Amino acid sequence: MRRRDFLKTAVAGGIGASLSGAYLQPAWAQNPIKIGLPTVLSGGNAQYGIQAKRACELFGKEINAKGGILGRPVEFIYEDTGSDPATAVRKAQKLVEKDGVKFLTGTVLSSEALAVSAKCPEWKVILMSTINGAGSLTAKAWNRYFFRVNTSGPMGARAVSLYLAEAPMKRFFGLGSDYAWGRDSVASFSTQITAAKKEVVGKDYPPVGTKDFASYIGKIKQSKAEACYMALPGQDATIFFKQAFQFGLTREVKLVTEILELENMKAVGEAMAGTIGSTRYPFTVDTPKNRDFVKRFHAMHGVYPDMFDGETYEGLEWLAQVIQKVGTADDVEKVIDAWEDSSYEGLEGPFFMRKCDHQAVQPGFVVEAVKDPNYPHLIPKILATYPGERVTPKCRTEEFA
């Protein structure tokens, strides 16, 4: 059995970072239920893998304190894929064949998820997505062993489109990073907003990793758009927000994003106040269950949960429920059958796992980044909540009714 030791460090002053510690589990950990995470823990996308890990740590601590699932402790095994699909498959294979894991989660890149998902029928393990937004995972590339608990990209674009269809703005610019998710998101938004009788006056696709958006900002200004729909990944979005503010774009054009992350808000600060967008999970959901979760999460990690902290926690809780109900964590086929068409009361609201494509039907949110004196950074204020049926695409497609 593999154990990981982590250093616990706290640095004072303006430098702040802390690495979570995991402690050796006591000897009673016989026959644990293992959950493997081939996730990104180093490099540029590490912030997402760390969210998955934080959720696992909180969930693991709580569930094991209550005696585990079916009387067995839950054990998480983390592997670093470094944002590389080849490594992701290698690590996933190690988790499955060497560690005997039956449940995988935590894949960060869609390309990693697609590569690992394609192997799951061969390995007979479940891949539970809590981060990946690519529509194809539950459409073209779907297989029985893949489950998506999180809001997908098309669902995010849908929520935004529904909101903006009612908004006064009529002219939109679409800015998506030049890769699958960015392009698909802009395309999805474009289709839907045009159907709502509004106009897309321009589209642009900056390469992933762009550090100077000046030209794009110039084009947006030139197009006389009233709002700009953005589908840029974490760091690119952060840079764009900063530069858009510096160019004064935010005064003329409303920025709308498919994913509004705490990571952006922490790095950019007030320069992005007023930005609206969809989010996979806003920690400001005002239900007793969520408020309690946020409190426990903050107590353990010292930060407020971001999108994938929440989504991963919900996935783990749901999976645990399913395993508990079906009475086995070893017969994967039974777990799959039990999970299909099952319901779950999540932090964000009611979830339903569709049998046809294993996409969890769940509420969609549109939020606004606002300043709040109770918090050290901007927070996502919920502007609109849409019921799952309105924001989830038709089965195994990326289109909406």
Added chain:
Amino acid sequence: MAILVEQLLNALALAGLLFLVSVGLSLVFGILRVVNFAHGVFYMLGAYLGFTAVAVSGWFWLSLVVVPPLVGVVGALLEASTLRFIYRRPPIYQLLLTFGLALILEESVRVIYGPTAKGIDPPPLLQGAVEIAGTFYPRYRLFLVVLGIVVGLGVWLFLQRTRTGLVIRAVAQNSEMADCLGANVGRVRTLVFGAACALAGLGGVAAGPMTTAYLGMGIGVIVDAFVVVVIGGLGSIGGSMAGSLIVGAAQTWGAFYLPETAMVIMYAVMGVILIFRPWGLFGEEE
């Protein structure tokens, strides 16, 4: 008209930043014949230390002055403890050693600062925008243009007009002869490497308010820097300036007028230039 002016300024601002990053790389190659793969990570280090300096003291100008020498010292220490042992080997070894150093430094930054990007605000003097020819242009970007020119002139003057500069140039031309003539070649090498890292660090501090300090910013910029240096010619400051302008313009105008080519335009330009002048614009035939 406003658009044209804006595009011109965009290209100049980006060129300014690229110049700050690449001039050190060019010097290290020209003088030490080392391809310093870790150069980008020193840039990142500058940005992060700049963030800390501003967070602690609240003074951007202070960090601009204090951080680069710090980064330079780190670079000099690394050179003295590792690179200096392998100068006689073929260049591939030095390249790969710096690759290894880059891995160490990048992860160390992550250990200290964590994975979240760090935002830095420009100093009050450089905040906001100025009206130029009908368009509002961020003051901070104009500052980058000026900074690039000032640094370029400064380095050139140092190398051409000071005694230390003379020694450095002598070592670059013929290290054995310079050694015979009494120059402390080892110390010169450490100094140059450290200075180059300091310049990269300066670039990082300057980039911080524009791009935030983030992991992977070193890897993101190193290829751009290589292209600039190769276009301009290794070891030439004027070449780095020319290269920065060309790459800055290619990236900015390419993104605006030929968007589909944004990912490759820089390489295409480099390829074309190398076809006609295989040693870069101001480079010397090997």
Added chain:
Amino acid sequence: MSRTRVLALAALVTLAVLPWALARYQLSILTDLLVFGLFAMSLDLIMGYTGMVSFGHAAYFGLGAYGSALVLIHFGQPVPVALLAGALLAGAVALPVGWFSTRATGIYFAMLTLAFAQLLYTVAYKWRDLTGGSDGIAGVPKTTLFWGGPSLASPRAFYFLVAACVVLSLVACCALVRSPFGRALQAIRENERRFTSLGRDPRPFKLVVFVIAAVFAGLAGALFAPFRGFASPEVMFWLFSGQGLMMVIMGGIGTLVGPVVGAMVFILIQEVLSSYTEHWMIFTGALFVLMVIFLPGGLVGTARRLAGRG
């Protein structure tokens, strides 16, 4: 029998017997290591024997992977057909790229290879209809050994295919470097100016070896796609080229078999370290720095030196 022959025989026997000695997961890692070993070996042809440092070698691995993936997914041909397709695609692209790049030398050559590789990466990344774009092509099947022949789906069967390809490639490359052509390459590496002054043009030699190296890299990629079941742009990115350079140096530049060992060590170290600590990059980097300083001949090069060979 000479020592080399004994070692080679021992290695062959070990490779043949290992599938029964190793657990399933370990066998799959070994297969992985062999694939990357082949990639590193191909790089040694141009790096170690001709003295050309390429920053863009990963592109040919990638071309091999995509070519093989497309043939397997769309046409369902036996794996060797896909291997041929991948290797030939890599070689075909390397021809014009090499022609342009070999006009320059040294760092400029390296940068040109980088530029072309990034261009190819961009094509793979953006040509979504063909290559799946940034998502890549997943679900590449392991088909059969030949039409109507045995399936290669089992780990052991595929391992033998990979091992056979690697061993045969190694033999072919060894023969190549010992031939007059190979000696000419080494002459070019030693002193290109003298080569030219003797009235010979180095460019055709460089071009040919560049293409040959690309073909073997393409073969490695073509094996990778069905083995891992996917092809994605990451395998064409310059960072992977850089890792290839590291594998060659770690194993021993100019030894052909060294880079194979280097690739194995490089990947194993990362695997082991990354399972123990998040900060494996620090240790990998430090190990690397130490190796470059103290073991310039790489593992095989140093071993040979210690064993008293020249």
